[in-house]
Amino acid sequence: MNEAASVVWVISLPLLGALLATVWRQYAATIGWVSSALTAGCAVWLLWVVQRAGVQELALGGWEIGLGISLYADGLAAVMVLMSSLVVLGCSVYARHYFRAQRQHELFWPLWLLLATALNALFLAGDLFNVYVTLELLGISASALTALGAKRAALRAALRYLVVGLLGSMLYLMAITLLYAAYGTLNAVQIAEALQVDPLGWAALLLMLAGLALKMALFPLHFWLPPAHSNAPAPVSAALSALVVKAAFYLVVRLWFEVFAPLTTPLLANALGALGAMAVLWGSWSALRAERLKLLAAYSSVAQLGYLVMFFPLLAVLEGEARQWLFGAMVLFALSHAFAKSALFLAAGILLQYAGHDRIRELSGTTQALPLTTFVIALAGIALVGLPPSGAFLGKWYLLDAAFKTGQWWWVLVLVAGSLLATAYVFRLLGHAFGHLPAVKRPVVAATQEIPALALALLATFGLGLGAMSLWSWLAHTGTGAGL
């Protein structure tokens, strides 16, 4: 089989699954997890291909690059695809049991696989218009999935989510219109080559950043995230927090470092970083104040995305090898967060099903009732705080390292404060979980729910914390060279 086919398969497999699930509703669950598994397999294959044969570029339908749908897979894209496919796989396995007794079961799978399709397509999109399309697809499928929560709050949150998503997409669309008007192409590589430092470029950059910041819930545009993420069904929350915001972040990275590289001044980077710092502090603080577990997790996502943005000002001034290390660390941090947060949401789902609520104060006795779930929460917590061994630990390590190397020690303070707050909210949760409840009956929790959560949590901690060395070599296969 053609090596480039792997690029196509990771998009078309979930799409096919979505169609089939719509048609054969009674087999939707099976179709869902089988296609997720196959997609994950293809994602591994894709990574292997990129690793071996370098960057894969593909114009669908035979149109030359610049006109048709172009796909572009470098190391970063392949890693992100793998991340999303693994999380989707985990959630799919989990969802089979989760939705078993519920009506939304049939609606879930097509939307879910559509979300997966949109994600992978977004990661692999080669031109800016494709990105727009996938962004819209992602936003719509995500808000539809949020609405599956079916409660009043969920519906309201979903609606707000939809509007925010559309607003973000509109901003993005305006930006690419400007770019198209100026350069006559939407291919990322071509724009990157042609871009000039002029007001138009600035306008485009700022519009895009604004749109994507809204979508990735960067402080102070995070207001929509906590209700949406905390009211959705567990697997959906997991995907939203782990992947959907990450997709927006991925686009920021792409645009920042490749397309708009000439425009990105350290000042702008510092401004972004400052927003990130505030996100860290505010998100962590809000997470600490949160009454409910899922809300806590949602706020924690705000904080974690703030960390990711804090890498920008440091990447702006670092050079050479150290910069590559830091970039890899940022990706690692994103991966670690994706796995950990999805694991946390899945665990929260189990807890919610078992206890009927997720109020933190009333979680006493969880350790005895749901030991494995508590263990997952603890592992995810480790990754969120950034304790060893976890990907986040390494991410923070390099962040600190860069801050010291470049003399920007104020990031250190933010990081210390953020980590302390994170410790506080994670262990506030665990502290309550360790409380005694007199008589505890062992509930029947399906292994298919606990095991994916555990696997994801282990991946975030031990997997990424101890075995992430190859990530840097994967990322070395990056195409444009425009800064990555």
Add this chain to the structure above:
Amino acid sequence: MLQPVLLELPFLLLLAPLLPLCFALVGNDRIGQWLLPVAALPALVAAFVLPVGTSVALPWVLLGAQWGLDATGQVFLLVTALLWLLAGLYSVSGTPAGASWWRFRVFFLLTLSGNVLLVIAQDMGSFFLGFALMGLAAYGLIAQQASVTTRRAGRIYLIWTVLGEVLLFAGAVFTAGAIGSVYFSEVVGKELPLAAVILVTLGLGIKVALPGLHVWLPIAHGAAPPAVSALLSGVMVKAGILGLLRFLPAGAASTVWVAEWLVWLGLVGAFYGVVFGLRQTAPKVILAYSTMSQLGVLTLLTGLGLQAPADAALAMALLLYVAHHAWVKGALFLGVGLFKQTLSWWLLGVLVVLALVLIGVPLTSGALAKGSVKAALPAAWQHLALGLWLSSLATTLLMGRFVWSLWRYRRQHGGAASHHTSTSPGLTQWLGWAILVEWVLWWPFLFALPVFKWWDVSPILLGLGMVALALLPRIPAGDVPVLVAHTGYRGWHWVRQWRHKHRRFLSN
């Protein structure tokens, strides 16, 4: 066949401190009590059998240990072991009332072990181990009865003991650091920092009851059972003297500086003990103050000895004095214990004899010790002879007070022996004490007794005279004639009464 083994083997040396330790583990009450005297046997045999210079190196113990006997150590070991043995014998049947016998035995044996160890220790680690073991374990002996006074006495003893140990520890560390070795043999001839000497002196000074550091001594003696007081006064406090000799390099500048202080402090102590002892009423407390006073003399001698490294006569005098005081004081305390149980007149008589020995009337060990001290006084310190003379006088007075307190005790507790003690003395109590008294009276004749001089006896006579005056009945105004008249009247009255009483008998 056995003899060469005994002679050759330093195992006796090892056995001396270790056997009591092993015995401490025996739980059986029936044979347990007999272990008390037996435990001291190896030490006694070692003192007699092992030649001076025997030594055994135990490099892997503590900081590198070395146990052995030098001339000083041999005398100390002999004195120590003999008193422990006899006190042990005394204790076999002389269980302190109301105490846990098992606890007494364990602490007795531990204390014995520590005491023997510190005598044969030739390195600081072992010495400190023995010193600490003895000091702490003795607490268990002192705080036997569960009364408030005993507890208080025990607490005070313990506080001072721990303080002394800590100070000694500091001094030992200082000393070892300064000379780069933990062996006493390395101390000789070295120069020590003054702080080290002072720390060591203060640490040991508590044990030898330097004035100001003596608080614990009378209190502890007052509370402890007789056998324990005997041991405490007789041998345990002497550990301080031995320690000073071991730790401080004689003749070194810093030592000499401290040693001069020791001489004066000793002299002060000698009188301090008497002055305050004279105001006491309990026989054992008076003896305790006497111990403090005698320790003052010993400290004085030690101070002199530390200034002159090679003065053999002085060393000999010191050792004689140590032996003299240890045994006499031991016999006195044991005797007081028996006296309190029996209240018999003849015991009082023997105690008076022992008191005279302590004072140093001719033909006793006291005379021997004091004579040799006087002979050994260095030329520069001849004026101390006056001090010693006064000290003899003071001791005499104190012993007078002691005899008076016994008499008073007897009067207070009436004639009935069993009035306040539940038991009459056991056989071993008598045996142990008798042997000790015998020994006390006999051993000075092994040496050449000093020539009789009026000057030596004069303080004693003077003292006895003063005591006699103090003990005389109240004298009415008009003195002798009135007294004679009074006596005549009393005599006449008595005769009349006698006649009246026996009239019927006579008339029959």
Add this chain to the structure above:
Amino acid sequence: MNELLNVLTEALGKNLPLWIVLSSFSVGLVIFFVQESSHRLRTTLNLLAAVVKLALVGVLLWGVYHGQVYEVRWVIAPNLELLLHADALSMLFVTLSALLWLVTTVYAIGYLEHSPHRSRFFGFFSLCVSATVGLALAGNLVTFVMFYEFLTLATYPLVAHKGSDEARKAARLYLAYTFTGGLLLLVAVVWLKSIAGPLTFVQGGILDTLPAETHSALRWIFLLMIVGLGVKAALVPLHGWLPKAMVAPAPVSALLHAVAVVKAGAFGIVRVVYDVYGVEFADVLGVLVPLGIVAAFTIVYGSTLALFQDELKKRLAYSTVSQVSYIVLGTAILGPLATVGGIVHLVHQGLMKITLFFAAGNYAETLGIHRVSQMNGVGKRMPLTTLAFTLGALGMIGIPPMAGFISKWYLGLGALEAGVLLWVMPVLIASSLLNAAYFLPILYRAWFLPADSWPDEHIQAQRWETHGMLLWPPVITASLALLAGLFASLPFSPLEWAQLITAREYK
């Protein structure tokens, strides 16, 4: 025998340190899944792991003694590698923890006989020891930090084990302290790494070649590290968590105080001073004196507060605060003798303190005694336990022939050698006196006062005074503490081993 050991080392290869860490780690994970009721299986697993670990440590010790090099490297990220390495100092700590783990496991099995959540407890128990051993074998600061944090994580559930409000509060406090400390340590290590490159532990230090303009940064880093490590080592004023953490079950307290947490902090300080900064260079930087003053203050402060505690375990906890700082004090005094004193106290304090906590646990578990004022006459009821307690307490005071005497002796000699006796000796004296003041009354009560009725007698005296698995651990550790002091100059004794380490530090 030698051939067998040769074969063993051959088979286990260079990865031996890894196996040692994993031996308890893997068993810990397995134990989590053991049914609560399968007592026998869990006990077997526990003891097996402990014995296997001890055996492996024995082989490692033999190998290190014969000059074999054990190193496991694993690159986790560019320029960042995990390194397990067995050197003399790590062997001292590894041997201590492996040995005491075995004893503590036995004790814990006896102690938790009928309590709930044993699987969870023993699981974390094993993880805790894995973290300790990993930390001991860490070959660079990065690895050390990772295991240091891991240790915090693994001990949290142990402190919170009882699940009561008090336990959870204590656990939260513990976390608040240790995580803040851990974070500061992490920041310091990253900072140092950005200045000095890879931070492999090298005897004699690695920083003395750095240019003079980095020195002020190095001082700040040192401060951060000491704060980070000092939290676990309970240096005043970072000690607040330790007395509160006493709500944990006795085996946990024993482990916390003698082997794992507190020791990890002290061990870390030793590592940082000797193998990262290098003690001579640290002296040049002028950071040793402040460290010594903090340690001295902690020693006196801890002892003073211990005086006023009626709760037995709390008294012991404050005593730990004081005693652990001896290690720091020894480290802070420049000179081989003080180093010996500090390092050897790492072992000695462990042996003595674990004895005391075992005994305290026995009183609580057998008779329900939690307070000093309830201990009247307990010596008669529980003679062996009380004897062990007595030995431990005397050792803490520093009375020969207990191990504590040796430590203090060398600390004093070291202070003399370094010319700082003037302030160190008063500290040692004051501490000894205070130790006597708070331990001797306990002994007096236990041995000399008549017994009242016991608060809550769970275990009747039968053949022995209490359950055998509770009785023997303190007796064994007390004997070890006695032997370590009495035969301090034997080859392979802790003292000799500390002297070996020191000889390599001051080349």
